[in-house]
Amino acid sequence: MRARRLAAGLAAVVLGLAGPARAQEISLSLAAGSVFAADAAYRQVYGGSGLALEGNIWFKLKVPLGVAVGLGRLADDGFAVPMDGGEEEYPVEFRRTSVPLVVFYQVGGKAIDVRFGAGLGIHSYRESWETVDLVHEGHKVSFRLVLAATYALLDRLSLLCSVSYDSIRTGAGSPLAENADVGGVQLLGGLSFRIF
Amino acid sequence: MKRIKVVLPIVIAGVLLLAFVFADGEEPLSLIRIAKDPALSVRALARLRVDVRQDLETCLLAMAGHRDLTLLRLKGVRFTVLMRNAGEREILVVGTSAPGALASLRSAGRAVAVEPRTAVFWTDRGSPAEAVPSGLPRKAISPRSVLPYLVMRQPEHPTLQAAAQDPLVETIVSLVSASGLSASVQTLQDFQTRYASTSNCEAAGESLFSSFSALGLDDVRFEPFAFASYTSRNVVAEITGETYPDDIFIICAHYDSTSPAASRETLAPGADDNASGTAAVIEAARVLAAFPLDFTVRFIAFSAEEWGLYGSRAYADAARQAGERILGVINLDMIAYADALPEDIQIVVNPASEWLANAFQVAAANYGAVGATKIVDASMIYSDHSPFWDSGYPALLAIEDEPLNNPFYHRTTDTLDRLNIDFLTEASRAALGLLAELGQPIREGCPATPVGLSASSTVYSSLFNAVKAVHLTWDSRADAAGYNVYRTSHSHLGYVRINGAPVTRTEFTDDEMSWDAPSYYVVTAVGATGLESNRSREVAVVPGTGSPSSNAQGQCILRLRRAR
Numbered sequence: 001m002r003a004r005r006l007a008a009g010l011a012a013v014v015l016g017l018a019g020p021a022r023a024q025e026i027s028l029s030l031a032a033g034s035v036f037a038a039d040a041a042y043r044q045v046y047g048g049s050g051l052a053l054e055g056n057i058w059f060k061l062k063v064p065l066g067v068a069v070g071l072g073r074l075a076d077d078g079f080a081v082p083m084d085g086g087e088e089e090y091p092v093e094f095r096r097t098s099v100p101l102v103v104f105y106q107v108g109g110k111a112i113d114v115r116f117g118a119g120l121g122i123h124s125y126r127e128s129w130e131t132v133d134l135v136h137e138g139h140k141v142s143f144r145l146v147l148a149a150t151y152a153l154l155d156r157l158s159l160l161c162s163v164s165y166d167s168i169r170t171g172a173g174s175p176l177a178e179n180a181d182v183g184g185v186q187l188l189g190g191l192s193f194r195i196f
Numbered sequence: 197m198k199r200i201k202v203v204l205p206i207v208i209a210g211v212l213l214l215a216f217v218f219a220d221g222e223e224p225l226s227l228i229r230i231a232k233d234p235a236l237s238v239r240a241l242a243r244l245r246v247d248v249r250q251d252l253e254t255c256l257l258a259m260a261g262h263r264d265l266t267l268l269r270l271k272g273v274r275f276t277v278l279m280r281n282a283g284e285r286e287i288l289v290v291g292t293s294a295p296g297a298l299a300s301l302r303s304a305g306r307a308v309a310v311e312p313r314t315a316v317f318w319t320d321r322g323s324p325a326e327a328v329p330s331g332l333p334r335k336a337i338s339p340r341s342v343l344p345y346l347v348m349r350q351p352e353h354p355t356l357q358a359a360a361q362d363p364l365v366e367t368i369v370s371l372v373s374a375s376g377l378s379a380s381v382q383t384l385q386d387f388q389t390r391y392a393s394t395s396n397c398e399a400a401g402e403s404l405f406s407s408f409s410a411l412g413l414d415d416v417r418f419e420p421f422a423f424a425s426y427t428s429r430n431v432v433a434e435i436t437g438e439t440y441p442d443d444i445f446i447i448c449a450h451y452d453s454t455s456p457a458a459s460r461e462t463l464a465p466g467a468d469d470n471a472s473g474t475a476a477v478i479e480a481a482r483v484l485a486a487f488p489l490d491f492t493v494r495f496i497a498f499s500a501e502e503w504g505l506y507g508s509r510a511y512a513d514a515a516r517q518a519g520e521r522i523l524g525v526i527n528l529d530m531i532a533y534a535d536a537l538p539e540d541i542q543i544v545v546n547p548a549s550e551w552l553a554n555a556f557q558v559a560a561a562n563y564g565a566v567g568a569t570k571i572v573d574a575s576m577i578y579s580d581h582s583p584f585w586d587s588g589y590p591a592l593l594a595i596e597d598e599p600l601n602n603p604f605y606h607r608t609t610d611t612l613d614r615l616n617i618d619f620l621t622e623a624s625r626a627a628l629g630l631l632a633e634l635g636q637p638i639r640e641g642c643p644a645t646p647v648g649l650s651a652s653s654t655v656y657s658s659l660f661n662a663v664k665a666v667h668l669t670w671d672s673r674a675d676a677a678g679y680n681v682y683r684t685s686h687s688h689l690g691y692v693r694i695n696g697a698p699v700t701r702t703e704f705t706d707d708e709m710s711w712d713a714p715s716y717y718v719v720t721a722v723g724a725t726g727l728e729s730n731r732s733r734e735v736a737v738v739p740g741t742g743s744p745s746s747n748a749q750g751q752c753i754l755r756l757r758r759a760r
Contacts, residue, residue, distance in 0.1 A: 039659075041659060042659060045657075045658050045659055078658075080656035080657055080658045080661075080662070080663070081656065081657050081658070082654050082655070082656050083654065083655040083656070083657055083662075084654055084655065085654065086654030086656060086665060088654070088656065088665055088705070088707070090656050090658075090663065090707075092658045092661075094659070127658055127659055127660045127661065129658065129661060129663075132663055132707060132708070134658075134661040134663065135661075136659075136660035136661055138660075170660075172660055173659070173660065174657045174658060174659060174660055174661055174662045174711075175655055175657045175662050175711060175712075176657035176658070176659065176662070177659055180659040180660060182659070
């Protein structure tokens with residue numbers, strides 16, 4: 001409930017700033033990379049890292065503050081873990097869609113900008129077994145930390161590199177994980193385009 | 197020097213205290229009542245090595261020495277001491293639901309209420325079994341720990357699906373004879389009394405032995421035992437299973453009787469209690485004697501039940517010591533008095549035996565025109581099913597009413613003319629229907645019943661889900677063209693086939709079950725003509741620890757046992 005209130009509050013801030021807020025700068029970024037799962041159980045099932053894609057719109061104000069809102073997607077494939085030495089293989093897949101809402105502080109010079117941010121991630125996730133009729137779906141709001149840096153290539157185009165951390169304790173689990181965490185450290189690289 | 201004078205006595209006192217606490221000598225035992233609260237687990241009791249002697253619905257009765265009491269206190273287990281120096285005493289658990297029962301018990305000896313309807317009873321001199329006021333149900337407390345067999349869990353309430361009647365079982369059940377039942381009750385009543393310390397009771401035992409022998413049953417025998425200062429005999433007979441001779445189902449009843457103290461040694465007709473149950477056992481033996489069975493079915497008439505379940509206690513203890521594989525016990529006690537019509541039958545079980553009550557309900561619906569109501573009550577311990585519970589065997593009590601409503605109970609007026617023979621007949625049919633379903637009459641023309649079924653399971657887990665992959669293997673049958681595999685989540689009830697076409701190998705892997713749910717499996721053999729065998733013995737895959745399927749797709753010919 002608290003997380004939902006926070007999300008709603010942050011959304012209000014974003015909307016409040018994004019429209020009439022006279023953003024000094026609005027840019028759009030697209031990035032791809034990996035998520036390094038925090039949960040050992042996750043790593044057991046899906047391996048060390050999964051493919052992540054994320055797009056964000058960054059609203060930078062006249063002050064060195066701004067907000068970012070985005071849409072992310074994580075896809076991972078793995079195998080169910082035998083708890084006591086079985087030899088069967090049960091392929092499983094994990095998909096996560098996230099909407100990050102972050103307030104950031106920007107510092108930088110002519111070519112390089114660095115953004116430190118904190119906020120929320122609203123996540124929807126789904127785990128399914130390919131050969132057995134088992135599906136688990138859930139939603140979770142989590143705390144998010146972001147560190148992003150851009151390097152200007154052209155007037156409006158920049159290289160983007162970001163590291164973010166989400167702790168997404170789901171409250172659900174299995175014999176392998178009592179309270180599975182589907183978050184972790186996300187490392188992305190991509191491009192950022194300044195709209196104005 | 198002054199310090200030594202102070203410290204030395206403290207050290208000595210400490211050493212003495214430790215020696216007292218950890219000494220290995222014999223220590224006096226106390227009888228204690230341990231409240232069953234939700235935090236109490238069997239595992240915790242096992243860790244504390246609690247010597248539990250009786251499981252009741254809301255509490256446990258246990259023997260404990262000083263050290264045990266200290267440990268229990270330290271671990272926060274709630275208990276009350278009922279009696280000190282209880283180790284050598286004979287102690288009874290007595291039902292006190294009748295008005296004034298506790299007061300009359302206290303006037304006869306020492307009694308402490310442990311539950312609203314239950315008290316423990318002992319006497320300072322003599323046998324408490326002889327001192328208990330007539331009419332009060334009683335049970336001698338177990339002489340050994342029942343902790344290894346203790347199950348504490350909430351009752352299940354599976355949906356009982358209407359199951360197809362098995363035509364062969366239907367045929368068997370139809371052979372139950374009302375006149376045969378009536379005649380057996382009359383024969384037992386004619387002994388005037390069957391009070392266990394009398395020669396009449398012994399004569400009744402001889403009569404039962406003759407009845408079983410005349411039916412050509414296997415291994416008819418007396419099993420003597422001692423109680424109070426007397427001896428008596430259980431009468432045992434069996435049909436040895438052809439496929440699973442070491443796996444045993446029992447149908448039993450006590451043949452001894454009682455009436456008020458002044459008359460019980462001369463007149464205790466005990467028509468309802470319990471010539472009725474004994475007659476049903478004889479009738480089941482008579483009918484089933486003609487059929488070869490997969491599993492061993494044992495017919496037992498117990499004695500000295502009215503004294504405190506001494507006959508069944510001796511039998512169940514010996515069976516456990518011998519490691520007998522008793523898979524289920526049907527105890528019939530008072531199944532012929534109808535206080536209202538239509539009368540139904542109460543099936544009393546403890547949590548570990550619940551599947552048996554479920555199966556009885558299905559059998560009653562299929563094979564007896566009688567309703568069956570399940571009661572899960574670990575405190576209903578006053579009949580011969582209870583010692584089986586104490587030994588870890590599943591057992592049910594079938595009884596006309598619980599609590600009892602027969603005004604002739606334990607009186608000289610408990611005679612055949614007070615009974616409802618139609619009710620007795622239908623109750624006997626239901627019990628025999630269940631017994632036949634469990635014992636499995638062998639059908640000629642069908643493949644042999646598979647044997648050697650075993651299961652191993654592995655849990656495969658992802659982040660949010662898990663499956664239990666159960667690998668089943670069994671022995672090959674020469675006359676089988678394939679096999680069907682059945683699964684249920686409630687033991688012996690509602691088997692569902694989980695293979696498509698018959699499996700041609702002798703193994704199968706099932707990964708459709710939830711990892712934390714129990715599952716039970718049986719296998720049948722399918723012949724070249726499509727006829728299906730009886731079910732194999734059930735194997736259970738239970739985390740941490742049926743409805744009868746229609747067995748034949750075609751017609752099977754009954755194979756009758758040779759007369760002996």
